[in-house]
Amino acid sequence: MNSAAMVAADVLTLSAEPVIVDGRPVVTGASIGLALYPEHAATPADLFACADIALYAAKEEGRSRIGVFNPKIRRRLDRQKHVELAFEEAIETGRIEVHSSRRSIWPTAPSSAARL
Numbered sequence: 001m002n003s004a005a006m007v008a009a010d011v012l013t014l015s016a017e018p019v020i021v022d023g024r025p026v027v028t029g030a031s032i033g034l035a036l037y038p039e040h041a042a043t044p045a046d047l048f049a050c051a052d053i054a055l056y057a058a059k060e061e062g063r064s065r066i067g068v069f070n071p072k073i074r075r076r077l078d079r080q081k082h083v084e085l086a087f088e089e090a091i092e093t094g095r096i097e098v099h100s101s102r103r104s105i106w107p108t109a110p111s112s113a114a115r116l
Contacts, residue, residue, distance in 0.1 A: 002036075004034055004036060005034065005066065005068070008032045008034050008066045009066065011030065011032060012030055012032060012064055012066060015028055015029060015030035015064075016028075016029060016030075016064060029063055029064050030064065031055060031058040031059050031063065031064060031065050031066075031067070032054075032055065032058060032065070032066045032067065033050075033051040033052055033053065033054035033055025033056070033057070033058055033067050033069070034051060034054050034066060034067065034068045034069065035047050035048075035050035035051040035053075035054055035068075035069040036069070040069045040071075050069040050074070051069065053069060053073055053074055053077065054067040054068055054069040054070070054073075055067055056073075056077075057070065057073050
């Protein structure tokens with residue numbers, strides 16, 4: 001474990017300790033996104049973006065987690081954003097038309113009144 005991960009683990013441990021507010025203990029928690037310079041990014045803005053992606057991944061795994069930046073997650077998010085933008089453009093330019101139906105695609109269970 002590198003020193004940044006050890007500090008993050010310490011912060012996570014401390015954040016789980018109760019804090020006294022108006023005489024009452026309040027328990028908080030944290031998730032941490034960790035990105036390293038220059039391994040993950042070379043500029044502050046890119047480093048923060050990588051840490052944000054790592055935080056997103058940590059929160060997906062549950063509460064009180066440390067997420068370390070993984071380029072695979074960035075590629076997945078970039079692909080997802082590209083698809084979203086392509087759909088938006090296709091809708092705006094009329095290449096795709098969006099229609100909705102009020103019909104439910106899920107079978108409905110009989111109501112309790114119908115079973116009586």
